[in-house]
Amino acid sequence: MKKIRILGAGLSAHFLITYLEAEAAECNWHITVIDRDLSRINRKHFASTTAVVQADLNDSAEIQRVIDDADLVVSMLPARMHLQVALICLQKRINLATASYLSDELRALDKDVKDRDLIFMNECGLDPGIDHLSAMKLLDEIRSKGGVILEFESFTGGLVAPAFEDNPWKYKFTWNPRNVVLASQGGAVKFLHNGQYKYIPYHRVFRRTEIVKIEGYGKFEGYANRDSLKYRETYGLDQVKTMYRGTFRRPGFSKAWNCLVQLGATDDSYQVEGIEHMSHREFINTFLAYHPTDSVELKLRQYLRIDQDDVDLWEKLMSIGIFSDEKIGLLKGSPAQILQHILQKKWSLNPDDRDMIVMWHKIVYRLNGEERIIESSLVTEGESGSKTAMARTVGLPLAIMCKLILNEKIDQRGCLLPISSECYTPILAELQEHDIVFKEKDYRYQRS
């Protein structure tokens, strides 16, 4: 009997565990879920055969205890906790799988992991995860036919399903809101366009967007991720002329979000003074020049040059309650933390809301002297506010990867990303059974 230890019963745990439970009897697995907070586990409906353990996973000795004789550890913990888990897995010779980014510290363990004949699989969720699987499948197919990749673009968005786009931004938080507020921060955006390196400073990112149409779902707007060139080598794209990775929102989102960026309301580098008794309106006023009588609305319009007839933009700003006299309700915080708190009052998913994941790749390639384009798109909707498409698309690839590892279908060893055919072929095939299906268009490129 193989022992699976799942650390952390977070947002995607439902889909991960339900999948593994369904296979457990046939595969002869024993599943244990470990979390500090038993109520988080009990709120979920696991099979009676799934063992539940309470443990403080900040404590190294506790981690040692709970994973002791496991065959595979799945860490759903925050990314910063993975190194400690990995070191213990290495020492105890246990395989490890996560949906988090492979950190440099973890990457440094690669040789030791290989030497011990282990698999530490990373980035096996949605983004990162399904983006790797689906992109590498396309790229490998083109290259196997003798094609040469010229341009690569890839966007992913966690949005709400069209029927539930009931606010002017057509957006709600479906994952970690902090990451949304801090999106594209931490250094200039860098990408490659037609052989030229291009840089966009943070305060311009949300004005350099691209519109993409996906059949049956209308238009999406993409802004650049900070790390467009990150996987150039990983994907074997060193010679590519254009490489651009970004995030999807509905059109108009970025222009309105840019207003918050321009104000400085997404800054996470300092604490705002005196927020204990501050209203939303007063918070916005800290970014506007003092005036004894002019309203916050007028000052903001003038400062950001918002035209009187730009109704769509103004409606978005009004809708998030930033001009309200409501108290913020925090004792301290950076502008970004305060903004997040204000947005969560409006942008939290209702129990009946359904979310939507949209992923899109565009690859320009040359084959037999002809330039062609492949567009590949995934759109999948959630079931409810608790069973989201986001949680499903993060949890399922990881679950299927666990099965592959336990059933010894993965030949590679070391600190891995899911970019080889032994990963993407079986996982993408099985994801189709769970309504995670890519649609492809392959057509001749007409340069205008």
Place this chain on the structure above:
Amino acid sequence: MKKIRILGAGLSAHFLITYLEAEAAECNWHITVIDRDLSRINRKHFASTTAVVQADLNDSAEIQRVIDDADLVVSMLPARMHLQVALICLQKRINLATASYLSDELRALDKDVKDRDLIFMNECGLDPGIDHLSAMKLLDEIRSKGGVILEFESFTGGLVAPAFEDNPWKYKFTWNPRNVVLASQGGAVKFLHNGQYKYIPYHRVFRRTEIVKIEGYGKFEGYANRDSLKYRETYGLDQVKTMYRGTFRRPGFSKAWNCLVQLGATDDSYQVEGIEHMSHREFINTFLAYHPTDSVELKLRQYLRIDQDDVDLWEKLMSIGIFSDEKIGLLKGSPAQILQHILQKKWSLNPDDRDMIVMWHKIVYRLNGEERIIESSLVTEGESGSKTAMARTVGLPLAIMCKLILNEKIDQRGCLLPISSECYTPILAELQEHDIVFKEKDYRYQRS
């Protein structure tokens, strides 16, 4: 005979040493100038009595050797080197004076310095330096009459004299160009306006300017320093309603500089790829979207929404050569380093150019039930491109302070700033003999 050791023969050394030499015979001082680069010393014309020593001042043992039995060390070294010098001075019981900001590490030595009956005087140049001296004199005078300070504003600018404003920016580098390119970076600007904390993100600082008129010299434009509230406690202004500190340029500078900020050309956080063969024009193009045929000029105009008839702004941008095919001439660099290098080709002071220092304080106070304003302004011009007003206004206050310390006119001990009357009264009086004169206007406040 008292021994003065001057570490570093930098930009202000001429004025510092010439002043001390003039007093040396009468005061019975012996002056030694120490620098790693003897040519820097030999280019200056010191009296034959001034000893010159070559030493590597990065080397702690060398510092120990050259300052061994001094009575006073004057450090003109870069600020980061002061802590090491201070620790040696503390151990050897030698007084220390600098024109640099008092760092937290240095401040931590305060008790030890006091215990050894020593003076470590900091921030005794222009800005910081003369700003402290002149502001504290005004504030103390108002308070001694029973006045209450309501608002405090202070601006300083290192500019070129009106007769030498021969480029559209009316600006040239008269001190460290790197500080000019990085101005207001490193965190949001924070200030206080009518009792409200206000924050400006970096990418907005150069659009939130204030125009100030100084009689006989026309208009200046002030943008906010990052640290407006830094001296609130130091100046005894904890109850003040408005506190704003900034930098002066000629009107129109900030709007044009903002274009460079908006592009991302002042970013110092990453290295630009492939600059070895890059032209100025190609550098600017890295911040603009790719287009097969549109010109860099057109793309920049459109991106930054520069009106066709905004001739003044366009002339400024053209004048710094950013659209030129000239090679940058660097092997590597951040955008900020590249921009500095390009600007230095145009903005370096010619040998015959004269620079100009402008300082302005505005204090609103209540006295006997009446609200009043004091404006105090200093304008002083340099002699030439090598004998600048900047060097003189940095070097002279420090030189006079050295005299005060050596003649035992300073009673305080510890890590000090020049904010007490025993500092500002004699120094400001003597600076007047060197054309460093403040003009004051005191009038009743008419609130509009």
